[in-house]
Amino acid sequence: MESFASIECFVRSAELGSFAEAARRLGLSAAAVSKNVARLETSVGMRLFQRSTRHLALTEAGQQFLDEVGGSLATIQNAVANLASAQGRPSGTLRVSVGPGFGRLYLVPLLGEFLTRYPDIRPDWHFDNRQVDLIAQGFDAALGGGFELPQGVVARKLGPAHRVLVASPGYAAAHPLDHPAQLRDCHGIVIRSPQSGRVRSWPLTHRNQSTAALELRPDIAMSDSDAACLAAAQGLGVALVSMPFASAYIASGHVVRVLPDWYVDNGNLSIYYAAQRLLPGKTRAFVDYVVEQFETQKLAEKFNAA
Known part of the structure; x- marks a missing residue:
């Protein structure tokens, strides 16, 4: 043999x-x-x-x-x-892919407690905005939103993937808006896709589930939501950013929501891993831990723009 x-x-x-x-x-x-x-x-x-x-x-x-x-x-x-x-000691190298901004804000702060629980696991985390092929590239898990679900991969929902419009308090006061159509008169700060290089256009969804076109001028384009929040906080215009990044700036008062009844629904923020009958203990421990922390910290509620 x-x-x-x-x-x-x-x-x-x-x-x-x-x-x-x-x-x-x-x-x-x-x-x-x-x-x-x-x-x-x-x-x-x-x-x-x-x-x-x-x-x-x-x-x-x-x-x-x-x-x-x-x-x-x-x-x-x-x-x-x-x-x-089986003896309570998940072990091995844990390869995880996550976006740089989201990873720094929400995943790395969990690392200390995770390693205290599972000291035999060796994190090997890759910070990249591009979607990875978990199976072909040998990753145990990935976190993100709006990913296509390839064959052999499953997704466990963590929370909504919403985007919101934000601006500095001064800019918002100088440009009061009542309807999305008025956005065309504002300076726009948009996100350029790291994968395609294109500026995507999504429809806006109202809390009552009606929709409207998003007409935000691409006066400033960036590939990072955190950077777009910083630009908006300087009073440079209205930015469309992901709630995980916007929430901290909103809470601090550096930016406010523009058209707060409207948001972009990008589906779900999820943790992805291989669909296996016998999932490695290290992967199972990581998935369960992330889900637990999202529930404990009420992050799904925090990321919900509706």
Whole structure:
């Protein structure tokens, strides 16, 4: 029977399309990964990859083998990891992706207590506004809103993903607004998507669930909600920002809501993780802890613009 290490090297190389990428994921050299795969091919008596200097592709036999062993490998790995968890000791490296601003404000402050509860978990957190491929990139979890839900990934709702219009108290007093159509007469501070570089346009939703077009001029464009709040606090215009960022500025009085009966509904803020029957103990501990903290701190209510 071929070694578990050789099968793991094969699966990771197939998922990532590269011996070098698989080596980085596994903490091995590319030569060691290639050697393990070659040993597996010798053992099964057939070629699993077509190799070239720039490309690594599965053969028909390799694809069949991956389909048969890929899920089993994850199950075995999780079972091994959960042996410690069964004794109350979730352990291992916890790879999490989260937006920089949200992570600094709401996730990093939870780290101390989390590590006190689970000292054998090693956080490896990546701060990026782009949506990651949890499975292909080897993340255990991700936090965000408005993500597409790919196959094999589930989402657990944490709270609403709402955006609101804010301005400095002075700017709001100088530009009183009664209807969204009046926004076209204001200086607009908009958010540019880090992924596409485009300024997205969403409809505004009223508390009574009626809708209206959002006509905010893109006089200033930024890719960060916290920076947009800072710009609005300086009296530079009306900004459309996410509630997790706006709430602190509103509470401090640096900005006020403009058209407070209106908001943008972006769906839900969620925590994402792989849909597995046997979820690793470290991932389960993290998901449950984040959900618990959102409930304890009433963050869902805080982020609700309606």
